[in-house]
Structure formats: C-alpha cells, structure tokens
Amino acid sequence: MKSAPTLSSAFLKPAGESLPQPLLALRKERGKALVDMPLPTRKTENWKYSSRHLKLSDELANSLPAGGATTDAAAGGYRIVIRNGVVDASTSVLPQVEGLSVQRFADLTDEDAAELARSLDSTLDTRATQMARLNSARFEDGLLIRLKPDTVVDQPLFVIHEVTATAAGSAFPRIYVDAGRHSGMTLVEEFLSSGDESAMVDAVTEFTLADGARITGVRLVAEGQNIQHIGATGVRQLRSSRFESHCVGFGGPLRRHDLRVRLEGEGAECKLNGVVVTQDKQHYDNHTCIDHMVPNCNSEETYRNIAADESHAVFNGRIHIHKDAQKSNANMNNKNLLLSTGAEIDTKPELEIYADDVKCAHGATIGQLDDTSLFYLVSRGIARREASVLLTMAFINELVAQIPVEQVRNSANERLNQFFDDAFREA
Amino acid sequence: MLSIKNLHASVEGKEILKGINLEIKAGEVHAIMGPNGSGKSTLSQVLAGNEAFEVTEGEVTLNGQNLLELETEDRALEGIFLAFQYPVEIPGVSNLQFLRTAVNAARQHQGQAEMNAAEFMKLAKEVSKQVDLDPAFLKRGVNEGFSGGEKKRNEIMQALLLQPKLAILDETDSGLDIDALKVVSDGVNALRAEDRAILMVTHYQRLLDYIVPDYVHVLAGGRIIKSGGRELALELEERGYGWLGIKDEEAAAN
Numbered sequence: 001m002k003s004a005p006t007l008s009s010a011f012l013k014p015a016g017e018s019l020p021q022p023l024l025a026l027r028k029e030r031g032k033a034l035v036d037m038p039l040p041t042r043k044t045e046n047w048k049y050s051s052r053h054l055k056l057s058d059e060l061a062n063s064l065p066a067g068g069a070t071t072d073a074a075a076g077g078y079r080i081v082i083r084n085g086v087v088d089a090s091t092s093v094l095p096q097v098e099g100l101s102v103q104r105f106a107d108l109t110d111e112d113a114a115e116l117a118r119s120l121d122s123t124l125d126t127r128a129t130q131m132a133r134l135n136s137a138r139f140e141d142g143l144l145i146r147l148k149p150d151t152v153v154d155q156p157l158f159v160i161h162e163v164t165a166t167a168a169g170s171a172f173p174r175i176y177v178d179a180g181r182h183s184g185m186t187l188v189e190e191f192l193s194s195g196d197e198s199a200m201v202d203a204v205t206e207f208t209l210a211d212g213a214r215i216t217g218v219r220l221v222a223e224g225q226n227i228q229h230i231g232a233t234g235v236r237q238l239r240s241s242r243f244e245s246h247c248v249g250f251g252g253p254l255r256r257h258d259l260r261v262r263l264e265g266e267g268a269e270c271k272l273n274g275v276v277v278t279q280d281k282q283h284y285d286n287h288t289c290i291d292h293m294v295p296n297c298n299s300e301e302t303y304r305n306i307a308a309d310e311s312h313a314v315f316n317g318r319i320h321i322h323k324d325a326q327k328s329n330a331n332m333n334n335k336n337l338l339l340s341t342g343a344e345i346d347t348k349p350e351l352e353i354y355a356d357d358v359k360c361a362h363g364a365t366i367g368q369l370d371d372t373s374l375f376y377l378v379s380r381g382i383a384r385r386e387a388s389v390l391l392t393m394a395f396i397n398e399l400v401a402q403i404p405v406e407q408v409r410n411s412a413n414e415r416l417n418q419f420f421d422d423a424f425r426e427a
Numbered sequence: 428m429l430s431i432k433n434l435h436a437s438v439e440g441k442e443i444l445k446g447i448n449l450e451i452k453a454g455e456v457h458a459i460m461g462p463n464g465s466g467k468s469t470l471s472q473v474l475a476g477n478e479a480f481e482v483t484e485g486e487v488t489l490n491g492q493n494l495l496e497l498e499t500e501d502r503a504l505e506g507i508f509l510a511f512q513y514p515v516e517i518p519g520v521s522n523l524q525f526l527r528t529a530v531n532a533a534r535q536h537q538g539q540a541e542m543n544a545a546e547f548m549k550l551a552k553e554v555s556k557q558v559d560l561d562p563a564f565l566k567r568g569v570n571e572g573f574s575g576g577e578k579k580r581n582e583i584m585q586a587l588l589l590q591p592k593l594a595i596l597d598e599t600d601s602g603l604d605i606d607a608l609k610v611v612s613d614g615v616n617a618l619r620a621e622d623r624a625i626l627m628v629t630h631y632q633r634l635l636d637y638i639v640p641d642y643v644h645v646l647a648g649g650r651i652i653k654s655g656g657r658e659l660a661l662e663l664e665e666r667g668y669g670w671l672g673i674k675d676e677e678a679a680a681n
Contacts, residue, residue: 371479376515376569379475380529380585381503381536390528394519394568 007037007134010061016086016140018106020113026120031137037130046128049314049346050285053254054131055228060200062169063140077155083162085171086141099151100185105142105174116144116176123206123234128289129258132232135172135204142174147183149210156186156218156405161203165195165226175205179241182212188405191231193223200228207234209241211265218408221249221257222415225282228254239265246403247274248412250419251282251311261299262291263325269298273403275396275412276304277419278311278343285314292325292358301332304396307343308423315347319362323354332362337369337395339423389420428453428624429474429593434485436473442483443469445649451593456625458635460660461646462668467628468512470646471597474626475509476502489593503529504536506592510582510599517569522581525569526551530588551588557617558584559610576607583614594618596627600634612637632664647673 012031017024040047040054047054064084078095080102081088087104094102108116126133143159161173177187191201201223209215223229229252235243249255261270276284290299305313319330336345349362369391377387393416400416403409434447443466451457461467473480474487476499487494489505497505517525530550531541542550552562558580570578579599586594596615600608615638618625627638635643635657643659644651645668653659653671663670 370515373515373517375477375499376511376517377520377525377529378498378500379477379503379509380525380589381500381532382525382528383500383532384498386528386532387500390520390525391517394517397519 004038004041007034007039008056008058008061009035010058011056011134012137013061014138014140015063019140020105020108020110022110022114022117023105023108026117027137027139030133034133034137040130046287046316049312050254050256050283053228053283055253056200057168059168060170060198062167063138064163064165064167064169064171064199078157079160080143080158081160081162082141082143082173084164085139085173087143095153095157097151097153099148099183100153101146102157103144105139105144108144112144119178119208120176120206123208123236123260123262124204124232125260125289128260128287129232131230131256132202132204132258135174135202135232138170138172138202139174140172142176145175145177145187147179147185147213149180149182151180151183153185156188158188158190161189161191161201163193163195163199163201163223163227165193165197165199165224168197168199170200170202173201173203177205177207177215179207179209179213179215181210183210184214186216186218186405188218188220188408190220190408191223191229193227196226198226200230203229203231205233207236207243209235209237209243211239211241213238213241215242216244216246216404218403218405219245219247219257220408220412221247221255223252225252227252230254230256232258233260235261235270237261237263237265237268237270240267241265242268243270244404245270245272247286248400248403248408249274249276249284249286250415251276251278251284251313253283255282255284256287257285258287258289260289260291262293263297263299264293266294266296270300272299272301273399274303275399276313277306277308277416278313279308279419279423280311281309282311284312287316287318289318289320290330292319292321292328292330294324295326295328297325298329299331302399303334304399305334305336305345305347306339306392306395307336307345308339310340310342312344314345316350317348317362318350319352319360321353321355321358321360325355326357328355328358328360330358330360334364335395336364336366337392338366339369339392385424388424392420392423428490429626430488432486434473434487435483436469436480437483438469438480443480443649444473446485447649447651449644449651451624451626453624454621455642456619456627456638456640457642457644458627458629458640458660459644459646460629460632460663462673463630465646466649467646468597471509471595471628474595475499475507500532503589504533508586508589508591508594510579510586510594510596512598512601514570514578514582516571516573518571520569521565522567522569523548523551523565526565526585526588529585533589554584554587557587558614560584575602576604579603579607579611580614583611586618587614591623593624593626596625598629599627600629600631608634608637632660635660645671647671
C-alpha cells in the first residue's frame with residue numbers, strides 16, 4: 001500500500017533569523033510539530049475538493065527573497081507593503097495615530113515578543129487549518145497591530161501583500177491585531193503578485209477583539225495565475241464586540257481561505273461577506289466557521305460564488321452553536337451562479353447546534369442566469385452579452401456595494417469588469 | 428408596417444399558433460381578443476423573439492424586413508416593443524441603469540450620441556411623471572417589489588422612452604384597478620402616432636373603452652376567426668365568446 005504523502009522536510013527550513021528570540025523559538029517548536037505531517041488528500045474532508053490543486057514541489061520550499069518593485073495597489077492613507085512576507089519599510093507609511101501601535105515582529109522587545117508568541121495561533125483551529133500551520137513554522141517577519149482602549153483609527157490601514165515571483169518559492173506573511181476595549185479600525189489586506197515563476201503564499205491574520213471593539217477586515221485576493229494562495233484568518237471576540245469581514249476573491253490555480261470566528265463574549269456579533277469569481281480552470285475554496293460559544297451573539301454570513309468556463313468554486317460554511325449559547329442568532333446565506341456547463345460549484349452548510357433556544361437560518365442555492373430575466377433585458381434592445389453582464393453583476397452588486405472602503409470597491413469593480421469581459425467573450 | 432402570413436408556432440412540440448394572418452399599418456391600433464389558451468400571449472412572445480417558442484411555418488415582416496431572422500435584441504432595435512403581461516423582477520439591476528442601457532442601445536443603433544447619466548435622469552423623471560410613477564422607483568431594482576399596477580406603468584414608461592414602431596401590449600390591463608387603468612391608458616394613448624402601430628392583446632373589453640382600437644380580431648384555437656371594428660368587442664362583451672362557437676376556458680371553469 002502506498003503511504004500517504006507527507007510534507008517535505010525542505011519546507012521546514014525557515015529563513016530570516018532577525019526575529020526576537022521568543023518568536024524564533026515558537027517557529028522552531030511549530031516546525032517540529034509538522035515533521036512528517038500528512039498532506040491533505042481527497043479523503044481529507046476539509047480539503048476534499050482542493051487537495052489535487054495543492055502542488056508542493058520542493059522548489060516552493062524556498063523563501064522568496066525580499067526586494068522587487070511594487071505593483072499597483074488600491075491603497076490610500078496608511079499603507080504598509082509586505083513583500084514576500086517581509087515588511088518593506090521604504091515603501092510603507094506607518095500611521096502615526098495616538099493609541100495605535102504598528103510594529104514589525106523584528107522590532108519587538110523580547111518581552112513583547114514573548115507575549116505575542118503566547119498569543120499567535122490562539123484564534124485558529126489548528127486541526128482545521130493544517131496548511132496554515134506552516135506559516136507559524138516559517139514566518140520571517142510580521143505586523144503586530146495594537147489598539148489601546150477607545151482608540152478609533154480615522155482611516156483604513158492598507159496592507160499590501162505582494163509576492164514577487166521572479167524565482168520559485170513561498171512567502172509567509174503574518175499579522176496579529178490586538179484590539180483594546182471599544183477600539184475600532186479597518187484593516188485592508190490586498191494580495192497581489194508580480195513575476196511568472198510558480199510561487200505560494202501562506203498568509204495568516206489573527207484578530208482579538210476586547211469588549212466593545214469594532215473591527216472591519218477587508219480582503220482582496222487577486223494574485224497571478226502562477227500563485228497558489230493559502231490563507232487563514234482567525235478572530236476571537238469578547239463581549240459586545242463587532243467584527244465585519246468583506247472578502248473579494250479572484251480565482252487561481254489554488255485559492256484557499258479559512259475564516260474562523262469565535263464569539264466568546266455575550267452580545268458579540270459578526271458579519272461575514274464574501275464574493276468569489278472564477279474562470280478558465282481556476283479553483284477557489286472558502287471554508288468558514290463561526291463558533292457561538294456564549295449566549296446572545298449574532299452572526300450573519302453572505303457568500304456568493306460565480307464560476308465560469310471550467311472553473312471550480314467551493315463554499316463550506318460551518319456554524320457551531322455550543323450548548324450554553326442560548327438565544328444565538330445565526331444567519332447564513334450562500335448563492336452560487338454557474339456561467340457554463342463545464343463549471344462546478346460545491347457548497348456545504350454545516351450546522352451543529354447544541355443549544356435549544358436559538359434562531360439559526362441557512363440557505364444555499366446553485367443556479368444559472370435566468371432565461372426569463374435575460375429575455376426581458378434583450379427584448380429592450382440590450383445586447384445579450386451586456387444583459388448577461390448586468391444579470392451577473394446583479395448577483396453580487398449588493399455585497400460589493402457593502403465594502404466600506406471606496407478604493408477597494410473601485411478596484412474590485414474594475415477587476416470584476418475584466419472578469420465579465422473574459423467570461424462573456426464571444427465564443 | 429407589420430405583416431404576418433400563415434404563422435405557425437409551437438412550444439415544447441405543441442402547436443399553439445396554427446396559421447395567423449394579420450396586416451397592421453402605421454398609425455393603426457389593433458386589438459386581439461380571445462379566450463384563455465387561444466394563443467394571444469404566444470403571438471406576442473413570438474413577435475418579440477422569445478426563443479422558448481419555435482416558429483414552424485409562415486413569415487413575419489416589419490416594414491418589409493424579415494423579422495423572424497432577427498435576434499430578440501435586433502428586433503427591439505428595429506422598433507418592436509413588448510409590454511410584458513408579467514414584467515420580470517430583477518433585483519440588483521437598478522431600474523435607472525436598465526432604462527438608460529436600453530435607451531442608449533437604441534440611440535446608438537440610430538446613430539445618435541448616448542445620453543449621459545444626468546441627461547437621462549432628467550428625461551426619465553419627466554416620463555415617470557407621465558405614467559404617475561414616483562421617480563424614487565428609478566433607483567430600485569427593475570420591478571423589484573413593485574405592485575402589479577406599478578409594473579404595468581413601468582412597462583408603458585419603457586415604451587414611452589424607447590418610442591417603438593410597433594408596441595405590443597400583452598394583457599396590459601390585467602391586475603389593474605380603474606385608476607391605474609386610466610393612467611396606463613393615457614400612457615398608451617400618448618404613444619399613438621402616425622408612424623407607430625399598436626397591437627393590444629386582451630381578454631376583456633374593458634381596456635378598449637380607454638384605448639379605442641381601429642380593428643378588433645378574435646383569436647381562438649391558434650387562428651384569427653373573426654375580424655371587425657370596435658363594435659366587435661362590444662358584441663363580444665355582450666354575448667361572450669360562446670356566440671362564436673368557441674369555449675372560453677375561464678368561463679367554463681367558472
């Protein structure tokens with residue numbers, strides 16, 4: 001019998017020794033735990049549809065070197081560039097805001113680094129995010145963002161995650177956000193790339209929200225077709241905090257994002273929006289998990305997938321209502337649009353409810369463009385192609401309009417228009 | 428303007444239209460009446476180019492041009508307009524965006540400059556007043572959450588904006604109360620012009636009190652079995668379809 005493939009040891013050799021000692025120690029410890037880690041296969045439930053797209057050749061184990069030019073990103077205001085997983089101080093504008101501290105991991109004191117080392121990974125379910133664990137063994141730098149109580153940042157902080165794939169290799173960007181009581185900010189993460197060599201991004205971002213904090217995370221994934229993207233976002237929310245997530249993703253050879261939110265304090269609420277479009281032979285897999293741990297929390301989740309050509313989109317939405325979480329209110333909605341007969345979408349709502357007094361609604365649909373609507377539009381003289389674009393855009397309009405950062409909305413719309421141009425090109 | 432000769436059409440293999448002949452000249456208003464299931468709506472849909480219906484025989488020309496060879500959108504650009512019996516709700520596409528896209532497609536086809544957002548907004552507001560539709564409706568999704576009457580007024584508004592050569596009104600009176608019927612009729616009467624023809628499809632005579640047709644045709648079993656003037660409609664109202672030896676399915680069901 002052929003044994004299951006395991007992670008090549010080449011992937012467990014981190015670069016970048018300039019981190020403070022406690023973080024180097026953490027990395028080493030996490031690396032040890034990954035020795036001989038079985039790689040996900042078709043039989044691994046949470047990687048069922050994506051394992052065959054994961055191509056971990058040994059050359060991807062190389063750390064991509066820092067350096068290279070910055071591509072266009074829709075940034076404004078505070079802007080930090082993380083190139084190949086390392087903060088590029090020369091092109092970054094670190095915000096000078098009272099109560100907000102943004103530090104590179106490399107610049108942390110041993111004391112702060114020790115505290116961070118205790119917190120890293122605390123928001124993730126490491127069993128469910130096995131590939132993201134690699135980040136903890138490999139990160140070379142990172143951003144620690146701390147908000148003092150009552151600090152509300154006036155404009156979004158843009159983090160541009162850029163991969164310069166001039167050689168084969170990987171990047172492991174890492175962000176940890178520690179939001180104090182009643183603090184607030186919007187963090188925009190844009191994932192972009194340049195260069196043509198095959199590369200992988202393994203990005204992990206974590207948020208902890210103290211009582212009453214209000215944090216918005218915006219995520220735009222738009223790397224090139226030579227980039228495998230594996231990302232995990234973990235969120236822990238205390239009493240009466242609110243977390244909003246807006247993800248817009250464009251397909252690639254492999255795009256995988258795990259988003260996990262733990263509602264740990266009463267009155268906490270989260271809103272998770274996601275839009276994914278795929279074409280050609282692209283693949284995109286979103287796994288989300290919301291844990292209602294305590295009573296009186298709200299969650300609202302809306303994801304839309306559009307798959308064209310022979311592409312494949314996956315949505316797995318898990319809601320876990322723990323036994324003490326009475327009066328939980330959870331609403332999950334996932335709609336999917338297939339633009340061609342060769343496209344595939346797999347959706348799976350997973351509800352586990354152990355409390356008896358909860359309101360939990362979920363809906364998932366997969367459909368095609370509606371012929372009646374299409375006829376109505378073309379009967380007014382609108383060209384079939386334009387009518388198809390209008391109807392497809394209508395499917396996601398609402399979610400794009402809700403993105404609270406204008407630059408990201410515009411950038412997303414531009415990329416979506418390009419997608420529609422391609423998806424409805426004349427056959 | 429419109430010439431229909433021996434038109435046969437079927438849906439899912441079932442023949443609905445079994446040899447329609449009809450000539451409509453510019454400036455005329457024709458009404459097609461008939462019991463449910465007689466093929467009235469099928470005729471409207473076939474003329475507008477709904478691909479769910481297959482034309483198996485016959486010909487249709489618009490000002491000498493073979494209509495059946497044209498794609499749906501090209502028929503619209505050549506001047507065919509169908510006011511739907513059941514206008515479609517399209518959440519996510521704003522009414523304004525929809526109307527402007529349609530008007531600009533027509534303008535482009537006619538070699539006119541496209542209207543910008545401000546110009547179009549002004550025009551749309553004027554026309555919406557004409558059909559007594561609150562301009563706030565322009566910002567909503569196409570027909571989204573509109574009442575039956577609002578949907579029909581939105582259809583007439585589109586006709587007024589697009590200024591078609593031939594307006595086909597499919598059961599435009601259905602589901603309207605008397606006030607809405609008056610508003611819709613005023614809109615349709617505003618469309619009447621020397622160079623435009625109107626084809627109304629209706630089950631009831633009532634609409635014809637407000638939009639007085641030049642000709643009335645009775646459609647039954649997929650054929651026009653009787654044609655006449657306005658008085659034919661009145662006679663139908665008085666005597667029912669039974670008088671012509673046809674069964675009104677709705678009447679039979681009642």
